[in-house]
Amino acid sequence: MSGAFTKSMARNIFYGGTVFFFLLFLALSFDTHSQLPKRDMRANITPQIAEGKKLWEVNNCIGCHTLMGEGAYFAPELGNVVVRYGDEGTKAFIQARPKDGIPGRRSMPQFNFTDEQLDAIVAFLKHVNSINDANWPPNDQG
């Protein structure tokens, strides 16, 4: 019948194949890094945007929202929220959240942000919106 099937050959192929495909992945990642500056708008990152990203993180926004589609699916996508609400609208929405929620409905917590913090968050969200993410999401509703 068919040829032999040996463990040592299977093992060698496992090691060789893994190394091979990992190297290929590294090569693609390397190319990605050379292309990213054209897409991720890193030249525009200001300290304010960095502060906004930090606020985004330490308040665990990703625990309810998605950002470029990644996160939790409990609340709307925020990568394009500035398109939906505008800068001022976004700030007003965050500020207006009732402390004890809305009876029977989902509501965002009241985070008591200062004006500077709100500006930083919006700057960050505007920055995310400016990233070239291949035209995602499909429409403004996110």
Place this chain on the structure above:
Amino acid sequence: MCAMTAIAPTAPETPARRLPGDLAIWFFILAEMLAFAVFFSAYAFARATHVAEFNLYQQTLDRNLGALNTVLLITGSWFVVLAVQAAHRDDRPAIPRNILLGFLCGAGFLAVKVVEYAAKFGAGISMSTNTFYMFYISLTFFHFMHVILGMVILAILWVQARKGVYGSHDAHGLESGAAYWHMVDLLWIVLFPLVYVMR
């Protein structure tokens, strides 16, 4: 239609229906060929929606170098077949010699490809230039990596062959490596007309 016409005088007396090499390498070959099959079809179907673009930029590829590379790979494959045949008739010195010749053909392929890439990259072309170049670079580079892997395998076979591991008593490893090298050839045989010529 092709059953008995192919028995060569040097062919080993194989028991009927034998798969050369190790089953494990054939699984690997199959998986790789599947990945390429999907990639080839992706190229063809992407082209169907960008015909003008593909036809235009295909003209910028160097068909002469592509054809030269086909010849190199076919010849490299042929040498490795000769190495396997030499093992089956216990012609010990001919085994590493033919493997080495096959390896050199591979090296020639890489050199030609580097010349080709240098011209393209020098002109500022990258995977992000357009869909055609994305496929051209992806497919040929993916294949390029396989040629390198094939050459690594040939190098190991060469060392083993010089130690006298292979012969009519045991050509298991040699046949497995050879099968992989032929796969590299087979893939290019589809890739070359598809990307360089067909329009």
Place this chain on the structure above:
Amino acid sequence: MQFKSQAVAKPYFIAAIGLFVGQILFGLILGLQYVLGDFLFPAIPFNVARMVHTNLLIVWLLFGFMGGAYYMIPEESETELFSPKLALALFWIFLVAGALTIVGYLAVPYATLAELTGNNLLETMGREFLEQPLPTKLGIVVVALGFLFNLTLTVLKGKKTSISLVLLLGLWGLAVFFLFSFYNPVNVVLDKFFWWWTVHLWVEGVWELILGSFLAFVLIKTTGVDREVIEKWLYVIVTLTLITGIIGTGHHYFWIGTPEYWQWWGSIFSALEPIPFFAMTVFAFNMVNRRRREHPNKAAVLWALGTGVMAFLGAGVWGFLHTLAPVNYYTHGTQITAAHGHMAFYGAYAMVNLMMISYAMPILRGRAANSNKSQVLEMWSFWLMTVAMVFITLFLTAAGILQVWLQRASDTPLPFMVAQEKIALFYWMREWAGVAFLVGLVIYILSFFVGGQEEKAA
């Protein structure tokens, strides 16, 4: 039990099951918050509950992996564990650190927790699944290194089987790729790019080595099929896993600012990812059909077959459903992703841990297998949890398809919250399926306390 030191696995398994219960309870809270938005608000907002749910999942799976490895490695290496004391010490460190982290999540606002735990020194918090405070992250690294040190020295002084080599490779990979959780650049695209090096290369890479290795171990033990046969197939399967899974990372690089060629590379390679899962299912059934003995532990065999099938369905089929870029353009970040995530994690990783526990726990308690009564109960829990998970997945898929239709594909796309209200029925059904899952879990735990004394063997 062949080696005394295998006993250290027991506390790990018990902790794993305990945390699993916590995970499911928080899952039910989340499910309820989906339909009764103000449930437990503002005491436990959704983001906190979700963080607890997912972190408990990760931690209990890690406890399971560690317990399984401590059980398996001495038996495979045919030698006592290098240091059972270290293993026990690390158990308590990990448990206390884990518990403190969860308490921290629940007791203070996340921003305060970040402040208190030195997030300002190195900002790593607030990214999905990697929410742990810096000290916890460092603790994970310490525990992982101690654990790997212990296991590696055990293997080095004993027999080196293929199964333990694959396991060690998986565990070392787990530790190495976790290091990317410490890299959090200001550039959000880079942040996301390397975030996946932890998340994807864990669950669709090195974790699958752990899964394959555990499965192979239990199959050898319960079927009596030749080690040689099982090990060479293990190699073939994990090869297929990595050659598709590594480049398959690209299916996360479609819409996060990375170059567009990833849409092709990611689609092509992740389209092949179901193949290794399918191979694993065929492998498990084949080995069980070729069994050379009837192992008394029927429940463990059931879990082994179940993990193959459910991993194929959850990770393979449900993954494939939305992995092609043109489809993913519409489904990215919807309930379809949630559906896939639930079934894949349960099928691949929850079930393989339950399989290991099911096989090892009776032996750790001094018998080859549990009494018939206990096994019948365990198998009931298997079917209840598994069927409940199938329904959770189906309801979430239905919710997701509707969501995509209303919010993304329609000519007059609805706002997110409006679409959510229209699909609330499916969230209710998902919650009831979740309750059924909890019932299954309770029965599972009961099976540990029922009729254990009947058949004393081993």
Place this chain on the structure above:
Amino acid sequence: MNALKNPAHRAWLVLLVATAITWYLGEVGAAGTLSIVAMLLIAFVKGRLVILDFMELRNAPALWRALLEGWLILVSSLILLAYWISLK
């Protein structure tokens, strides 16, 4: 010609000639249905020679021979289908 009794030698010669034909078709700028079919046929013949005489699957178990030849048929037909769509 004793050398031609070796299937590998024969396959090598045919492969060289076939490559030359494909290259020539490119040089004269052949395009359209006929040339696509011709080039796919040439690729098919070449691939089959590699499978049967280089990989030595001529006398392999039917399953493996069918898998590899099936791959060739599958790939060629998918390409043909896609080109046919593009010509419509």
